Amino acid sequence: MLDLKLYNSKDENTWCPGCGNFSILEGIKEAVAELNIKPEKLMMVSGIGQAAKTPHYIRANGFNGLHGRALPPAQAIKMVNPELKVIVTSGDGDAYGEGGNHFIHNIRRNLDIVQLVHDNQIYGLTKGQGSPTTARGQKTSMQFDGVISEPLSPLALAIAAGATFVARSFSGDKEHLKRMIKAAVNHKGYALIDIMQPCVSFNKINTFKWYKDRVYQLDENYNTNDKGAAIIKAMEFGDDGIPLGILYKEEGKPTFHDLHAVLNSGNVMVDRKWVPIDGEKFVEEFI
Amino acid sequence: MKFNLLIGGKAGQGMDTVCVFLEKVLKKSGFYVFSNKDYMSRVRGGHNFTQIRFGDEPIYSHIEKLDLILALDRETIEIHSDKLNDKGIIIADGAIKYEDSRLISLPLQKVAKDVGLPMAFTFVAAGSILKHFGIKGQFEDFISKKLPEATRNKNIESLKKGEELLEEKFALTGKDLSKHLIINGNDAIGLGALVGGLSFYSAYPMTPATSVMTYLSKKSVETGIVVEQAEDEISAINMAIGASYAGARSMTGSSGGGVALMVEAFGLAGITETPLVVIDSQRPGPATGFPTRTEQSDLSFLLTAAQGEFPRIVLSVRNAEDAFYQTFRALNIADKYQTLVVLLTDQYLADSNITIPKFSLEELKIERHIWDGKGLDEEYKRYKVTESGISPRLIPGKIEGQVVLVDSDEHTEYAHITEEIEVRNDQMEKRMRKLDLFIKEDQQEPEYFGEEDIDILLVGWGSTYGAIREATEILSSLGLKVGALSFGDICPLPDKLLRKYKAIAKKVINIEQNFTGQLGKFITQETGFLMNDSILKYDGRQITSNEIVTRLYKEV
Numbered sequence: 001m002l003d004l005k006l007y008n009s010k011d012e013n014t015w016c017p018g019c020g021n022f023s024i025l026e027g028i029k030e031a032v033a034e035l036n037i038k039p040e041k042l043m044m045v046s047g048i049g050q051a052a053k054t055p056h057y058i059r060a061n062g063f064n065g066l067h068g069r070a071l072p073p074a075q076a077i078k079m080v081n082p083e084l085k086v087i088v089t090s091g092d093g094d095a096y097g098e099g100g101n102h103f104i105h106n107i108r109r110n111l112d113i114v115q116l117v118h119d120n121q122i123y124g125l126t127k128g129q130g131s132p133t134t135a136r137g138q139k140t141s142m143q144f145d146g147v148i149s150e151p152l153s154p155l156a157l158a159i160a161a162g163a164t165f166v167a168r169s170f171s172g173d174k175e176h177l178k179r180m181i182k183a184a185v186n187h188k189g190y191a192l193i194d195i196m197q198p199c200v201s202f203n204k205i206n207t208f209k210w211y212k213d214r215v216y217q218l219d220e221n222y223n224t225n226d227k228g229a230a231i232i233k234a235m236e237f238g239d240d241g242i243p244l245g246i247l248y249k250e251e252g253k254p255t256f257h258d259l260h261a262v263l264n265s266g267n268v269m270v271d272r273k274w275v276p277i278d279g280e281k282f283v284e285e286f287i
Numbered sequence: 288m289k290f291n292l293l294i295g296g297k298a299g300q301g302m303d304t305v306c307v308f309l310e311k312v313l314k315k316s317g318f319y320v321f322s323n324k325d326y327m328s329r330v331r332g333g334h335n336f337t338q339i340r341f342g343d344e345p346i347y348s349h350i351e352k353l354d355l356i357l358a359l360d361r362e363t364i365e366i367h368s369d370k371l372n373d374k375g376i377i378i379a380d381g382a383i384k385y386e387d388s389r390l391i392s393l394p395l396q397k398v399a400k401d402v403g404l405p406m407a408f409t410f411v412a413a414g415s416i417l418k419h420f421g422i423k424g425q426f427e428d429f430i431s432k433k434l435p436e437a438t439r440n441k442n443i444e445s446l447k448k449g450e451e452l453l454e455e456k457f458a459l460t461g462k463d464l465s466k467h468l469i470i471n472g473n474d475a476i477g478l479g480a481l482v483g484g485l486s487f488y489s490a491y492p493m494t495p496a497t498s499v500m501t502y503l504s505k506k507s508v509e510t511g512i513v514v515e516q517a518e519d520e521i522s523a524i525n526m527a528i529g530a531s532y533a534g535a536r537s538m539t540g541s542s543g544g545g546v547a548l549m550v551e552a553f554g555l556a557g558i559t560e561t562p563l564v565v566i567d568s569q570r571p572g573p574a575t576g577f578p579t580r581t582e583q584s585d586l587s588f589l590l591t592a593a594q595g596e597f598p599r600i601v602l603s604v605r606n607a608e609d610a611f612y613q614t615f616r617a618l619n620i621a622d623k624y625q626t627l628v629v630l631l632t633d634q635y636l637a638d639s640n641i642t643i644p645k646f647s648l649e650e651l652k653i654e655r656h657i658w659d660g661k662g663l664d665e666e667y668k669r670y671k672v673t674e675s676g677i678s679p680r681l682i683p684g685k686i687e688g689q690v691v692l693v694d695s696d697e698h699t700e701y702a703h704i705t706e707e708i709e710v711r712n713d714q715m716e717k718r719m720r721k722l723d724l725f726i727k728e729d730q731q732e733p734e735y736f737g738e739e740d741i742d743i744l745l746v747g748w749g750s751t752y753g754a755i756r757e758a759t760e761i762l763s764s765l766g767l768k769v770g771a772l773s774f775g776d777i778c779p780l781p782d783k784l785l786r787k788y789k790a791i792a793k794k795v796i797n798i799e800q801n802f803t804g805q806l807g808k809f810i811t812q813e814t815g816f817l818m819n820d821s822i823l824k825y826d827g828r829q830i831t832s833n834e835i836v837t838r839l840y841k842e843v
Contacts, residue, residue: 040689045529062694063529063693064694065555072517073530073532074529076515076527076529077532077683079513079530080486080487081683083684105522261508262507262508279648286470287466
């Protein structure tokens with residue numbers, strides 16, 4: 001295990017006191033330290049939002065891009081340099097709202113990356129508007145009469161789209177979260193962890209206690225390999241309970257790199273050697 | 288000696304195949320070729336045509352006047368016969384009835400049917416055309432070898448049968464053009480990028496930019512270039528930026544609509560200081576506009592697109608030769624200045640084949656400007672404030688113990704989010720300073736043609752190069768004192784030659800394929816010079832030298 005101090009950032013943290021992001025950040029640091037991933041081999045990618053500031057608070061390579069656009073650069077970084085362990089870390093608005101299209105197509109590509117969604121069921125940075133996972137009827141700073149749209153079930157969507165590692169965790173259970181992150185990093189292919197997280201400033205419904213009263217861990221007998229059952233389980237969310245753990249896992253599905261005619265060689269694109277004269281034969285084709 | 292052919296018909300009649308064949312044969316027979324396509328946005332039917340101009344000296348553009356029409360349908364004759372020279376001929380199948388003394392009816396369909404491949408009637412016609420010009424040789428090599436052998440043989444037989452249908456009217460012999468290429472603008476961009484060490488191209492299909500992606504995809508396995516079709520253009524550009532950040536030379540491309548979707552990420556490349564080349568193969572807008580036609584109407588948009596201010600370099604390409612070298616250059620510039628370079632082309636260039644001297648690769652040098660981190664003994668500052676404005680760039684994961692953080696927020700030298708006044712000013716000024724260095728070390732003046740002592744200065748950019756060049760020659764031969772500046776680099780605006788010739792000329796006229804005279808407006812903005820007149824065209828069809836001359840006399 002590497003020294004946790006290696007990952008300490010000098011940047012001043014601007015999250016609200018009591019925010020679930022703190023324990024998610026600690027969970028990430030502990031997981032990568034235990035996995036012996038050096039900061040220079042760790043690649044944190046985010047969009048915009050409170051959760052998307054995570055790359056600033058962990059000493060690692062970081063790409064803090066545009067709102068909703070964490071996945072496209074993350075996938076491209078992995079394509080051109082598979083030696084980097086890529087972890088996408090953003091909120092529910094960034095991942096499922098603004099970035100919804102990328103979320104779907106990223107699953108289809110199946111690059112070997114991890115996506116952590118800090119899901120507090122609300123927009124934080126823009127101060128309390130409904131997110132794609134806000135419950136129907138919940139009043140917000142924008143939906144004064146309550147949200148009308150059906151909340152998205154991101155995990156069911158991910159399983160249906162073909163994701164091979166789909167899990168849920170809770171910021172209030174750091175040990176569970178760390179275990180999930182380690183399993184996700186070790187999984188070959190795209191891995192999604194939807195992390196339930198209270199927003200102390202803007203979500204007065206889904207509080208720490210609200211989650212604490214509802215979450216439960218899937219037991220050892222749960223079959224992670226039954227796709228149909230997993231989709232139903234993934235949609236279980238509310239007063240009857242919120243299951244935590246790996247809801248669906250499939251081994252052996254080829255990744256983007258496995259199937260790619262250029263990348264399956266294992267070559268790191270960044271090290272590609274090329275001089276203009278190498279293109280001579282391609283010029284000749286136009287004679 | 289120059290001839291101008293038009294081959295017209297409906298989509299799906301096999302026009303493309305026979306045109307590609309004729310262009311190849313003409314070029315291999317030693318003639319300079321310039322061909323352009325005019326096609327509708329549909330897979331079947333409609334009226335499409337290709338013009339093939341060929342001759343014994345370089346040709347830079349198309350013209351209207353025709354010497355031969357191959358009409359695959361009656362409509363082609365109806366639409367184009369008024370442009371045919373009196374001594375020109377129309378070749379059509381016997382089944383097409385039309386009153387015109389220049390029409391030569393040939394049994395194209397019947398011959399092809401007898402050969403056993405009705406679709407090959409275009410090759411029967413091709414044989415007749417080659418015979419008409421007295422062009423001889425082993426043409427079967429130019430019939431695609433990808434065809435099944437039986438089909439290929441029937442095409443060859445049709446070609447030979449076609450030769451028997453017409454008498455020789457000319458006896459043309461070409462030059463040695465074995466050191467010349469025939470290439471279109473989009474292939475030249477793809478080839479320029481390939482030669483320039485491009486490693487990553489992500490895009491979403493959109494006419495007329497798609498063929499850049501198709502070309503690179505075809506060469507992907509052989510060269511090791513990753514080509515990814517993204518789910519949308521927003522993803523395409525964000526992928527390209529990610530790949531570039533990670534150290535791969537990257538590029539994306541689209542037409543105006545797709546580029547419009549990319550806009551927010553222009554600023555991302557700007558503020559994260561990530562090298563990025565974006566190709567805009569323009570077509571007429573707004574919105575869906577004319578999907579398969581040409582225009583130069585994205586310039587104003589691209590000069591300012593995206594919120595905020597950041598150093599951007601906007602270049603345009605003038606023809607396929609320029610497209611190759613400018614793409615190569617754009618990749619080097621993007622790496623040197625760690626910012627966005629936009630390369631403007633258009634449908635006209637995308638679909639025009641031109642014979643040009645072979646690209647010489649010996650003198651080309653890939654310049655990555657990537658730092659090896661030597662002497663770095665403290666925490667790396669991705670955005671170190673330097674005199675040139677360029678901060679030494681490390682590649683993530685390549686230097687032991689060092690991490691590379693980039694950020695779309697305003698940031699400190701370490702890339703952390705800040706709202707400090709001083710840091711903002713330092714970073715803003717640092718980024719914008721890069722353009723001063725670009726102007727000093729890399730900016731290219733426009734190309735000038737014409738006399739030194741002039742009354743009229745024509746000003747254009749990009750694909751109007753060929754037409755303006757020929758128009759200048761025609762106008763000079765008519766006794767006018769005319770010169771022309773064809774801009775490649777546009778932003779920042781190179782103004783030395785402009786100032787020089789503006790001082791000599793009595794009138795400055797901008798010629799552009801748009802409604803509002805976008806280059807003219809930019810010149811006014813940057814220099815205070817007003818255009819005395821404009822020749823503008825926005826009907827989706829490329830301007831010709833003849834049209835420039837006529838409109839100059841009529842309107843100016």
